[in-house]
Amino acid sequence: MKEVVEYIVKSLVIDKDAVKVAETEDETGSVINVSVAESDMGRVIGKSGNIASSIRxxxxxxxxxxxxxxxxxxGE
Structure with a gap:
């Protein structure tokens, strides 16, 4: 899953080197934390959170x- 999220996010941002994706697992499932440059955060979240919702x-x-x-x- 981590690789898929990383691919999608890197295709959206300008500063591809600043993209960091980390995956942690616990008893309830996996959590994928995505960190991008502050200037690219709007591109990843989108208007009213539509892009973030689509990724999820x-x-x-x-x-x-x-x-x-x-x-x-x-997050940043």
Missing amino acids: TIIKSISSRTGKKVFVKF
Whole structure:
């Protein structure tokens, strides 16, 4: 999942070197933390959070096949 999120986010931002994606797992599922440059945060979140919501929907759709929950969090 981490690779998919990283690919999507890097295709949206200008400063591709500043993209950091980390995945942690616990008993409830996986959490993917996405960090981008402050100037690119608006591109990743989108107007009213539409792009961030779309990324989460794609990841939830993929993860439903494996049967585990995956949460995506965005930050700087």
